[in-house]
Amino acid sequence: MNKFMKSMxxxxxxxxxxxxxxxINQYNPSLKIIVTLVYxxxxxxxxxxxxxxxxxxxxxxxxxxSISNIPAxxxxxxxxxxxxxSISLGIFNPFFDKQPILHxxxxxxxGGVISLITLFVKAMxxxxxxxxxxxxxxxxxxxxxxxxxxxPKSLVVLLLLMYRYISVLLxxxxxxxxxxxxxxxGGKGIHFKTWGSLVGQIMIRSYRRxxxxxxxxxxxxxxxxxx
Amino acid sequence: xxxxxxxxxxxxxGSMMAASSGVMGYSIRSLKKExxxxxxxxxxxxxxxxxAAQMINFAIPxxxxxxxxxxxxxxxxxxxxAASFLTMACVLLIQALFFADGGLLAYxxxxxxxxxxxxxxxxxxxxxxxxxxxxNRKTIMVASIAASxxxxxxxxxxxxxxxxxxxxxxxxxxxxxxxxQFIHLAIGVAEGVVTxxxxxxxxxxxxxxxxxxxxxxxxxxxxxxxxxxKIAVLTIIIAGILSLFASVKPDGLEWAIQKTAxxxxxxxxxxxxxxxxxxxxxxxxxxxxxxxxxESKIAVGTSIxxxxxxxxxxxxxxVVGGVIRKRRxxxxxxx
Numbered sequence: 001m002n003k004f005m006k007s008m009x010x011x012x013x014x015x016x017x018x019x020x021x022x023x024i025n026q027y028n029p030s031l032k033i034i035v036t037l038v039y040x041x042x043x044x045x046x047x048x049x050x051x052x053x054x055x056x057x058x059x060x061x062x063x064x065x066s067i068s069n070i071p072a073x074x075x076x077x078x079x080x081x082x083x084x085x086s087i088s089l090g091i092f093n094p095f096f097d098k099q100p101i102l103h104x105x106x107x108x109x110x111g112g113v114i115s116l117i118t119l120f121v122k123a124m125x126x127x128x129x130x131x132x133x134x135x136x137x138x139x140x141x142x143x144x145x146x147x148x149x150x151x152p153k154s155l156v157v158l159l160l161l162m163y164r165y166i167s168v169l170l171x172x173x174x175x176x177x178x179x180x181x182x183x184x185x186g187g188k189g190i191h192f193k194t195w196g197s198l199v200g201q202i203m204i205r206s207y208r209r210x211x212x213x214x215x216x217x218x219x220x221x222x223x224x225x226x227x
Numbered sequence: 228x229x230x231x232x233x234x235x236x237x238x239x240x241g242s243m244m245a246a247s248s249g250v251m252g253y254s255i256r257s258l259k260k261e262x263x264x265x266x267x268x269x270x271x272x273x274x275x276x277x278x279a280a281q282m283i284n285f286a287i288p289x290x291x292x293x294x295x296x297x298x299x300x301x302x303x304x305x306x307x308x309a310a311s312f313l314t315m316a317c318v319l320l321i322q323a324l325f326f327a328d329g330g331l332l333a334y335x336x337x338x339x340x341x342x343x344x345x346x347x348x349x350x351x352x353x354x355x356x357x358x359x360x361x362x363n364r365k366t367i368m369v370a371s372i373a374a375s376x377x378x379x380x381x382x383x384x385x386x387x388x389x390x391x392x393x394x395x396x397x398x399x400x401x402x403x404x405x406x407x408q409f410i411h412l413a414i415g416v417a418e419g420v421v422t423x424x425x426x427x428x429x430x431x432x433x434x435x436x437x438x439x440x441x442x443x444x445x446x447x448x449x450x451x452x453x454x455x456x457k458i459a460v461l462t463i464i465i466a467g468i469l470s471l472f473a474s475v476k477p478d479g480l481e482w483a484i485q486k487t488a489x490x491x492x493x494x495x496x497x498x499x500x501x502x503x504x505x506x507x508x509x510x511x512x513x514x515x516x517x518x519x520x521x522e523s524k525i526a527v528g529t530s531i532x533x534x535x536x537x538x539x540x541x542x543x544x545x546v547v548g549g550v551i552r553k554r555r556x557x558x559x560x561x562x
Contacts, residue, residue: 011325014325036331037331037332040232040330040331040332041237041240041241041332043232044232044233044235044236044237044240044332045236045237048394048395051533051534051537052533052534052536052537053533053537054537055534055537055538055540055541056537056540056541058541058544059540059541059544062541062544062545062548063544063547063548063551065548066547066548066549066551066552067548067551069552078326078327079327081327081328082231082327082328085231086231086233086234089234089390089396089398090395090396092396092397092398092399093396093397095397096397096398096399097397102531103531104531112397115395115396115397119233119234119395119396120233122232122233123231123232123233123234126231126232126233126330126331126332127231127232127327127330130323130324130327130330130331131325131327133324134324134325142324152255154255154263154264154267155251155255155313155316155317157267158267158270158271158274158313158314158317159317159320159321161267161268161271161272162270162271162272162274162275162314162317162318162321163275163321164275165271165272165274165275166275166278166279166321168275169272169275169276169278169279170278170279170282172279173279173280173282173283174282177282177283189283189284189285189286189287189293189294190283190284190285190286191286192285192286192287192288192424195285195421195424195425196424196425196427196428197428198283199280199283199421199425199428200425200428200429200432202276202279202280203273203276203305203425203429203436204429204432204433204436206272206273206275206276207269207272207433207436209272210268210269210271210272210273211268211269213268213271213272214265214267214268214269217268222264
């Protein structure tokens with residue numbers, strides 16, 4: 001696993017900030033979810049040429065980062081792929097939207113450039129807002145918040161369960177891949193002859209694990225009613 | 228293939244969110260309560276497996292390249308339509324929240340594109356009929372490839388339409404459409420082959436791993452459920468047609484949404500859409516539709532003083548933030 005992927009999959013990184021005992025982490029999770037959603041709706045409804053208004057939306061993440069005292073580096077690391085994606089989707093704007101809308105001295109900037117920048121800023125801000133939500137709220141509180149917002153309890157349980165098992169299965173897949181690579185003289189990926197058996201084995205092991213989890217849940221009083 | 232918040236407008240995001248929550252409700256209802264609870268650990272672990280599976284690089288023979296799987300159709304074959312849709316719903320929510328992949332507003336779009344089409348279209352309409360009468364290595368392989376190609380084609384079609392209707396990018400429809408469909412044709416074939424191989428292995432090891440073997444519970448309420456599904460499918464089809472219309476005639480979307488709101492007052496989809504619409508009209512911070520009506524006013528929002536002013540404001544906020552943070556650090560030290 002390369003370094004970049006490792007940082008992407010490091011769920012703990014954001015969670016450690018959410019676990020601190022600071023006032024912003026203690027607020028009602030439902031409220032935080034609603035605020036984040038409203039922020040994103042307001043942000044995305046800004047017109048694509050309204051660069052100045054879009055920029056003003058940056059106040060919210062900046063203040064939130066300051067108040068919650070989260071190192072900006074931790075968030076920016078996760079913005080790289082979305083940044084590339086949003087630019088690659090908006091890169092055509094300057095070529096197809098040539099109406100001049102901004103004059104700086106003799107330089108004329110066309111609408112496409114402005115809308116490309118606006119798109120990029122919007123993408124960064126909306127992702128920042130989402131990441132700030134999860135780095136000020138632990139997954140348990142997030143689940144509670146969703147439940148208070150009338151999301152079915154069974155779905156919330158599924159969400160929490162899945163979240164917890166991501167790191168477990170990631171570890172398992174990593175071990176398997178390491179073992180494979182040590183025995184396969186450093187191939188680029190897994191050979192197509194072993195596609196089925198390698199992935200299939202992991203899936204069968206996961207299947208068995210899920211049965212064990214279910215038994216353990218039953219033993220601890222997981223009820224089959226009232227969900 | 229995940230769409231981000233910046234690419235869509237609240238109206239598109241809200242309508243897709245309403246449509247996807249309709250399908251979610253249907254899925255929860257169609258899974259019998261006891262079965263749902265019994266399969267919940269399996270769904271959770273399989274969803275987590277999908278994350279871990281991103282780590283596995285499959286070497287594509289003859290090309291020297293490698294790739295990983297998306298896994299939507301694999302999940303549908305192992306878990307069945309309703310369970311796989313709900314699993315996908317959680318996978319996408321975790322991706323949107325923790326991995327900056329997708330977004331909260333675009334959540335509905337992504338759930339329809341990546342979850343609905345593989346779970347409720349490709350699996351029951353393509354995979355199941357092909358393997359229905361003789362389940363063997365060959366039919367599993369053919370069915371996997373067909374289902375994954377169809378699922379991904381529909382999904383990327385969804386992405387194209389949601390992007391074009393939102394109008395945040397200027398990509399020409401035809402070029403975008405051709406590019407996306409071709410790319411996803413290749414991805415679909417590769418994903419289908421990998422899925423087929425994996426399913427074949429699972430089937431050879433343990434026949435219970437494949438959902439086909441479990442009979443779906445039949446109830447007297449079935450008629451009712453079908454209605455819900457039909458409404459959900461109808462909503463999506465209507466939305467698709469409307470979006471076609473809207474892309475031809477930019478002002479058509481608003482008109483069309485209001486029309487549907489009159490026709491089907493009960494539909495969740497249209498109420499939320501119209502609600503968003505009215506909010507948008509009432510609030511001054513929502514200038515989207517005013518602007519479309521009066522193209523001449525474009526320049527108002529984009530003037531040098533405006534942009535400079537915004538940047539200055541952001542700088543001031545940064546300074547204020549820095550002060551807050553410094554004081555906080557101080558406070559934390561003394562805690």
